Amino acid sequence: MRACAGPRLGAAMMEGLDDGPDFLSEEDRGLKAINVDLQSDAALQVDISDALSERDKVKFTVHTKSSLPNFKQNEFSVVRQHEEFIWLHDSFVENEDYAGYIIPPAPPRPDFDASREKLQKLGEGEGSMTKEEFTKMKQELEAEYLAIFKKTVAMHEVFLCRVAAHPILRRDLNFHVFLEYNQDLSVRGKNKKEKLEDFFKNMVKSADGVIVSGVKDVDDFFEHERTFLLEYHNRVKDASAKSDRMTRSHKSAADDYNRIGSSLYALGTQDSTDICKFFLKVSELFDKTRKIEARVSADEDLKLSDLLKYYLRESQAAKDLLYRRSRSLVDYENANKALDKARAKNKDVLQAETSQQLCCQKFEKISESAKQELIDFKTRRVAAFRKNLVELAELELKHAKGNLQLLQNCLAVLNGDT
Amino acid sequence: MAAEREPPPLGDGKPTDFEDLEDGEDLFTSTVSTLESSPSSPEPASLPAEDISANSNGPKPTEVVLDDDREDLFAATEEVSLDSPEREPILSSEPSPAVTPVTPTTLIAPRIESKSMSAPVIFDRSREEIEEEANGDIFDIEIGVSDPEKVGDGMNAYMAYRVTTKTSLSMFSKSEFSVKRRFSDFLGLHSKLASKYLHVGYIVPPAPEKSIVGMTKVKVGKEDSSSTEFVEKRRAALERYLQRTVKHPTLLQDPDLRQFLESSELPRAVNTQALSGAGILRMVNKAADAVNKMTIKMNESDAWFEEKQQQFENLDQQLRKLHVSVEALVCHRKELSANTAAFAKSAAMLGNSEDHTALSRALSQLAEVEEKIDQLHQEQAFADFYMFSELLSDYIRLIAAVKGVFDHRMKCWQKWEDAQITLLKKREAEAKMMVANKPDKIQQAKNEIREEIEEWEAKVQQGERDFEQISKTIRKEVGRFEKERVKDFKTVIIKYLESLVQTQQQLIKYWEAFLPEAKAIA
Numbered sequence: 007m008r009a010c011a012g013p014r015l016g017a018a019m020m021e022g023l024d025d026g027p028d029f030l031s032e033e034d035r036g037l038k039a040i041n042v043d044l045q046s047d048a049a050l051q052v053d054i055s056d057a058l059s060e061r062d063k064v065k066f067t068v069h070t071k072s073s074l075p076n077f078k079q080n081e082f083s084v085v086r087q088h089e090e091f092i093w094l095h096d097s098f099v100e101n102e103d104y105a106g107y108i109i110p111p112a113p114p115r116p117d118f119d120a121s122r123e124k125l126q127k128l129g130e131g132e133g134s135m136t137k138e139e140f141t142k143m144k145q146e147l148e149a150e151y152l153a154i155f156k157k158t159v160a161m162h163e164v165f166l167c168r169v170a171a172h173p174i175l176r177r178d179l180n181f182h183v184f185l186e187y188n189q190d191l192s193v194r195g196k197n198k199k200e201k202l203e204d205f206f207k208n209m210v211k212s213a214d215g216v217i218v219s220g221v222k223d224v225d226d227f228f229e230h231e232r233t234f235l236l237e238y239h240n241r242v243k244d245a246s247a248k249s250d251r252m253t254r255s256h257k258s259a260a261d262d263y264n265r266i267g268s269s270l271y272a273l274g275t276q277d278s279t280d281i282c283k284f285f286l287k288v289s290e291l292f293d294k295t296r297k298i299e300a301r302v303s304a305d306e307d308l309k310l311s312d313l314l315k316y317y318l319r320e321s322q323a324a325k326d327l328l329y330r331r332s333r334s335l336v337d338y339e340n341a342n343k344a345l346d347k348a349r350a351k352n353k354d355v356l357q358a359e360t361s362q363q364l365c366c367q368k369f370e371k372i373s374e375s376a377k378q379e380l381i382d383f384k385t386r387r388v389a390a391f392r393k394n395l396v397e398l399a400e401l402e403l404k405h406a407k408g409n410l411q412l413l414q415n416c417l418a419v420l421n422g423d424t
Numbered sequence: 425m426a427a428e429r430e431p432p433p434l435g436d437g438k439p440t441d442f443e444d445l446e447d448g449e450d451l452f453t454s455t456v457s458t459l460e461s462s463p464s465s466p467e468p469a470s471l472p473a474e475d476i477s478a479n480s481n482g483p484k485p486t487e488v489v490l491d492d493d494r495e496d497l498f499a500a501t502e503e504v505s506l507d508s509p510e511r512e513p514i515l516s517s518e519p520s521p522a523v524t525p526v527t528p529t530t531l532i533a534p535r536i537e538s539k540s541m542s543a544p545v546i547f548d549r550s551r552e553e554i555e556e557e558a559n560g561d562i563f564d565i566e567i568g569v570s571d572p573e574k575v576g577d578g579m580n581a582y583m584a585y586r587v588t589t590k591t592s593l594s595m596f597s598k599s600e601f602s603v604k605r606r607f608s609d610f611l612g613l614h615s616k617l618a619s620k621y622l623h624v625g626y627i628v629p630p631a632p633e634k635s636i637v638g639m640t641k642v643k644v645g646k647e648d649s650s651s652t653e654f655v656e657k658r659r660a661a662l663e664r665y666l667q668r669t670v671k672h673p674t675l676l677q678d679p680d681l682r683q684f685l686e687s688s689e690l691p692r693a694v695n696t697q698a699l700s701g702a703g704i705l706r707m708v709n710k711a712a713d714a715v716n717k718m719t720i721k722m723n724e725s726d727a728w729f730e731e732k733q734q735q736f737e738n739l740d741q742q743l744r745k746l747h748v749s750v751e752a753l754v755c756h757r758k759e760l761s762a763n764t765a766a767f768a769k770s771a772a773m774l775g776n777s778e779d780h781t782a783l784s785r786a787l788s789q790l791a792e793v794e795e796k797i798d799q800l801h802q803e804q805a806f807a808d809f810y811m812f813s814e815l816l817s818d819y820i821r822l823i824a825a826v827k828g829v830f831d832h833r834m835k836c837w838q839k840w841e842d843a844q845i846t847l848l849k850k851r852e853a854e855a856k857m858m859v860a861n862k863p864d865k866i867q868q869a870k871n872e873i874r875e876e877i878e879e880w881e882a883k884v885q886q887g888e889r890d891f892e893q894i895s896k897t898i899r900k901e902v903g904r905f906e907k908e909r910v911k912d913f914k915t916v917i918i919k920y921l922e923s924l925v926q927t928q929q930q931l932i933k934y935w936e937a938f939l940p941e942a943k944a945i946a
Contacts, residue, residue: 263753295924
């Protein structure tokens with residue numbers, strides 16, 4: 007993923023970025039790690055090799071390497087936008103055949119609004135601050151923008167990789183079209199009417215979900231899964247929100263360091279006594295330590311907040327799977343009842359029988375694959391948490407040690423001087 | 425002046441004790457020992473003060489690390505618990521290399537429970553410093569403010585603070601004593617000192633500010649953390665105020681100060697109330713002063729003063745800006761602490777519902793780590809505030825006092841100018857009289873005017889002397905102030921950085937403990 011080709015906002019904006027490759031590769035590994043169990047086999051490998059941010063959309067370059075016969079070439083790339091990812095995801099959801107699988111959650115919409123607004127405000131306020139302050143803040147905001155950008159790229163990539171790793175979904179025709187068709191898919195975003203339809207569909211679904219979940223499951227495994235997922239999902243939601251707030255506070259504190267550093271610098275350059283050297287050194291310290299604190303916040307965001315957010319979405323997808331299964335169970339039971347009734351009245355028995363058989367097959371098919379999916383989900387989840395928690399701890403340690411080193415060096419200099 | 429001497433034995437054999445008590449004698453035998461006092465200055469002290477101008481470095485290194493002080497305070501407040509290993513408190517970094525004259529007991533905050541007071545390493549460094557600056561003035565007095573106690577009920581309630589003085593200066597009758605004082609007593613002291621010394625050019629440290637909201641909460645009896653914080657903030661501020669005041673060699677000699685520190689009963693200072701007659705008079709005077717400042721156009725013959733004034737103006741602005749940022753940091757740090765605590769709880773819940781045992785355990789561990797970290801943030805926020813933020817706000821007020829002193833000089837000049845103008849007018853009147861030939865009344869009038877002229881000539885001379893005196897005093901004071909300032913900032917900022925070091929070290933400990941837990945997820 008070429009970050010330098012990334013947000014093309016104007017050459018001037020990109021000057022200040024100093025975190026390029028290191029940040030990138032960590033983050034890369036970080037998010038891929040969410041799906042650590044994916045067998046990256048030669049049969050099908052998908053990644054996002056490039057991305058371009060324009061006024062209000064992001065263009066992803068989806069790059070595929072495959073030895074499967076379905077594709078015309080072994081290696082090819084297309085350009086896709088967010089709406090096309092959503093279209094692909096929705097096509098999975100609506101496909102009855104995939105009812106028994108956990109559909110990989112759709113990537114969230116790229117949201118640069120907040121960041122753009124801040125950059126704009128900075129531009130407007132340029133006259134009111136010193137040159138150093140302006141440069142500093144610009145760097146900061148650019149880094150922020152870049153971080154959001156990388157995150158959204160990674161999330162889209164994760165979605166594709168999950169699909170590519172899934173033994174059934176990877177064979178989906180729409181998926182292949184998505185990967186290969188090098189024209190625009192002409193997928194437009196949903197218009198108002200469709201959005202409204204969606205809204206009603208969701209409402210019906212949740213109402214139905216409530217009814218359906220009232221049906222007790224004979225199968226212990228699924229009963230347990232249902233209770234578990236419900237509680238887990240809620241708690242992950244809560245944890246994700248709180249983690250977000252925590253990382254944001256961290257970032258605010260880091261921003262304060264920035265301003266403190268600037269003020270100290272001003273004090274240092276203006277002071278007449280011999281304390282000016284002192285101030286300048288401390289100002290430098292604050293600048294450096296701020297960078298580390300900002301990284302701490304970013305890493306926590308990545309390893310903790312993003313992890314939790316992802317599993318929030320995945321656990322929702324798992325819940326959806328359970329819902330579909332319960333739905334099919336209810337249908338099956340209804341079909342049984344209908345069959346009994348038909349037999350009793352001796353009317354349309356054949357029809358009832360076929361319908362009942364279909365329901366039975368559907369239910370059993372879903373149950374079987376669902377079981378495996380849920381077991382896989384747990385394995386993936388445990389692995390992902392493990393990886394991220396370990397990396398989180400390692401990064402926290404790295405940063406704390408870095409900070410400590412900075413502080414101790416600074417103190418040594420300051421004490422030596424005085 | 426003073427050679428390094430062995431520190432006197434103090435019961436618990438604490439290392440960092442720089443009360444070179446014998447130096448007290450030097451105070452009296454020092455060569456140039458007269459108080460720099462102009463005739464118009466009040467009450468020349470009975471004791472000779474050190475002559476500040478004799479030494480190139482004003483402030484005194486032996487101003488002591490307040491280990492002892494803190495120990496006593498802790499004993500008094502019974503908060504010492506040395507057995508919680510995790511809370512290696514930020515305090516242990518406090519006995520910092522240079523002396524810390526003004527921020528002794530910064531972290532007696534409600535939540536902090538353990539303190540450890542050993543700092544052997546620091547001892548060595550400080551000793552060297554003492555030797556280096558041994559020719560500086562040596563102050564041998566330590567003030568502690570502690571034990572805030574609510575007295576009375578309802579709206580008439582007030583907080584009484586114990587003021588403990590430890591000294592070997594012989595002007596005090598005992599070497600260690602304490603009294604109970606309330607906030608208005610401190611204000612009263614300041615008002616007295618200000619009225620005596622400000623107008624002759626001494627920079628009198630300003631007293632802590634009143635806070636109607638804060639005090640009302642305390643009076644009403646709200647026993648929440650914000651009122652305890654308020655009391656702690658005030659206690660620390662009062663302590664710093666007294667420390668600064670006694671460090672001033674001239675003010676130290678003042679009998680009012682001595683009375684404040686020593687006598688068990690103090691006449692109630694009612695003039696300090698905001699809405700009293702005196703309070704209103706003060707406000708009116710302040711307004712009048714502000715107007716006057718705008719109208720006095722002084723012919724500055726001395727570029728030094730103009731330069732200095734500008735410098736202080738700049739410094740003021742910069743400090744204010746920095747202060748705002750630091751306050752924001754304190755706020756965000758507190759927020760971070762609260763959010764971390766919330767997250768910790770949430771993570772614990774998540775761990776509970778996770779059905780994979782190893783992961784569940786790891787999540788619980790994570791929750792514990794985050795909880796400890798939230799405590800850490802809380803403590804750091806206190807350090808941010810009590811060390812950094814309060815230092816800045818103290819200096820912002822001090823600079824206001826400095827500016828006040830410069831203004832007084834202007835007024836002094838104005839007075840001299842006015843006297844000169846009046847003298848001129850009188851001479852003109854006399855001359856006119858000489859010319860006009862009215863023999864009968866003339867002799868009497870001539871005498872009168874002769875007298876007046878003599879009177880005004882004396883006033884002009886006095887005015888000139890006063891002006892020169894105040895200018896001289898200000899120069900000295902500013903020199904002393906600048907030295908103080910440099911020292912103060914360096915000391916406190918270094919201490920603050922050390923608190924940051926502590927925090928990072930703790931963080932490392934916590935995450936190192938967590939890492940194997942995370943790796944153990946199977």
